[in-house]
Amino acid sequence: MDSILSISNLSKTYAGGFEALKNVNLEIERGEIFALLGPNGAGKTTLINIVCGIVSASSGKALVNGHDISTDFRKAREVIGLVPQELPVETFESVWNTCTFSRGLFGRSPNPAHIEKVLKSLSLWDKKDSRIMELSGGMKRRVLIAKALSHDPELLFLDEPTAGVDVELRQAMWRVVNELRDSGVTVILTTHYIAEAEQMADRVGIINGGEIILVQEKDSLMQELGKKQLTLNLHEALQEIPSQLSAYKLVLNDEGRELVYTYDTKDERTGITALLGELQAADVRFNDLHTSQSSLEDIFVDLVKRPQ
Amino acid sequence: MNYQAIRSIYKFEMARMFRTVVQSIVAPVLSTSLYFVIFGAVIGSRIAEIDGVSYGAFIVPGLIMLAIMTESISNSSFAIYFPRFTGTIFEVLSAPVSYVEVVIGYVGAAATKSVIVGLIIFATANFFVDIKLAHPFVMLLFLVLTSVSFCLFGFILGIWADGWEKLTIVPVLVIMPLTFLGGTFYSISMLPEVWQTISLFNPVVYLISGFRWSFYENADVSVWLSIATTVGFLLLCLLIVRWIFKTGYKLRS
Incomplete structure (x- = not known):
């Protein structure tokens, strides 16, 4: 199996003593859409944040494209795109500037044609000069996706990407995810809309209480259970x-x-x-x-x- | 080294400055110019010369220092605190950048703004008082060193602060008194002996003294000691920033 992400014995205990992850092991295959499901507080976001470098792991390790996320973090992170759960946006910036900034931050040289393609695919092109504060919540979500795609990631994390977005945008988003899959991007998503996971995912992982309790091909899971x-x-x-x-x-x-x-x-x-x-x-x-x-x-x- | 990232952060921050040009540049230049008008042109003529320099000209180096210290701290503390406050810091933390690139980007941009503000104030001061600049390169060295070290200090403050109040409390309660009592408006030698000794524990005295030496060649302490103090403060701030990123203090849980 060609793994793009390989997580072994990963644990996280926060300063307050809360054990968010307990010895998690997970292999993500290149090119798949993997849905990580779990109730609130199960450890989904902590797992994503550790791989992306926002939270430090207490023990265990994770390799992205074979590069350790802590010792070889540059190589590991440059292929990752992250769309976080909340809507942290640069309120006063324009859509175009914020995407250009993201691309540069990930070490890529400017490429206006690529940014244009990403903005068009997310129906954001006519908003490129708008300040983010002027956009609706759904539009801000699109901007975050555009930012995450601005540096051509190979591994994309979508943390609750369709929370609070309307049906039209949700469908547009899944169209983009499908296109990404076709272009070889690996997508790991968490969602509360399990119907979406059912529709989109190749494999499903279920996490509860900081432990992965099941990882299986979606079709065989549906058939088995x-x-x-x-x-x-x-x-x-x-x-x-x-x-x-x-x-x-x-x-x-x-x-x-x-x-x-x-x-x-x-x-x-x-x-x-x-x-x-x-x-x-x-x-x-x-x-x-x-x-x-x-x-x-x-x-x-x-x-x-x-x-x- | 991720040069693209440094470029991106620097450009992004400079764009923010030009977007808020009134607050970033006009406000500090205007408020400092008021000092020149009042102490230089209006009542300066009634105050005796200090070490052979007219009072209006004497206070210029101290006022430039006061402005760039305040601006450096507020610019860089805001630059890093605001992304923490809004949550956009996640992107910097998840990017393939080390603390070196982050610091060069944010502190570099904030220090550039401070140097620009310092130079504009210097140019403005020439309209109100006669200034002699004996050592322009030493003056620039102090300007850059002070801007960079206080921007680093502001950066640390912006990471330490977990509320808007904390962000303003240090500049108002610590930096402002140290600057006012650090010889901006007087020479330390004018103080009673005991206060002269106490003043030597104020690091700002060394900055202002060295900076003033580059103008008028008179100083309260040796210029080398001034340079050494500034570089020492700069290194201390760098070590703290390095520690913050190594441990993830207030940045990574």
Whole structure:
């Protein structure tokens, strides 16, 4: 595996004694979109900030492109772009100047054509001479992304990039992320909108209480931990589930008008055909039926709430 | 060395100065010129000469020093405190730069502003009083050394401060009294002996004395001692800045 980021035994205890990260190990493959999910205070931002050099690790190490983030920080940091969670912007500066500043800070020689391309891709070109204080919150978020892209990073951290942005901007942002992926940029994102991770990510990592509790390909995770449910809307309400159907562990909902069967998507035999046969035999008739699959959000909530 | 980063920080900071030209340049020049008008032209003629120099001319070096010390501290402390306050400091901390580039960029820009302010005040003073400049290069050396060392001091202050009050408390409560009592308006030799001895513990005395020597060739202390004190203060500030970035004090948690 060609890792762009390799984190080993990384721990962080803040001065107040709070243990934000506990022995974290993580490999990020070049070119992937990795979604790091976790509840508030799980350690997502601390992990990102350590790799970027904003927070010092208590122990452990991280390599970016094989360069140690503390001993070879220049080589490590020059390929990283960071879009932070908050909106720290140079209020009085113009969009153009702030992006040019970012590019120079990362050691790149001026390249107006590149800045122009980045601003256009984020629909910021007509705002290039505006002072940042005049922009809306969503626009400021775009400026932060433009700043992070101004030096052509190979590894981009997006910390809650779609917090507080409207639907249109969110879609524009994901279009940019897709384009970045196509151009070979590795993206690590944290988000509260798990549907986004479900839509975008190649792999998902779940962090809780400073520990990585799971890292997996998104598709296999969905398949492995995802449950499917068959819901039958009954013709007549049932008082109780007929005893011959007890093996199916059915659940009665909606005052007996809805019968729910939960089955495993991995099983070769889901038992649906047999169940339908037995329902007919028991003279349980239904008007309608539909199936539903648990979302990444359900899986996430299930994993995070599970006792460690 | 990341020269592009130094260039970027320097340009960014200089652009900020030109955007706020009234506050950065006009205000200190105007307030210092008022001293020339009042003490030089208006009441200076009624005050006796000091060491053969008219009072109006005598106070010029001290006033230039007073202005550049105050400007250096406020410029550079604000330059680093404001990004900390707004959070934009994250970008500097995450950039491939060492503290050397950060300091050269921020302190270099702030010191440039101070030197510009000092030179404008010097030029303005010529309109109000007759000034003799005996050693222009020594004068420039003091101007640059003082600007750089007080900008470094301001930089440290801007990192140490965790509120706007702390940012202003040191210039007002420490630097201002030290400068006023450091011989801006009088020669130390005019004080009673005990106060002369006490004054020698005030580092600003050495700066003003050396700077005034470059104009009129008279000084309260040896010019070499003045240069040594200024360089010593500069090195001390550099060591503190180095320690701040090595330990991440108030910058990296």
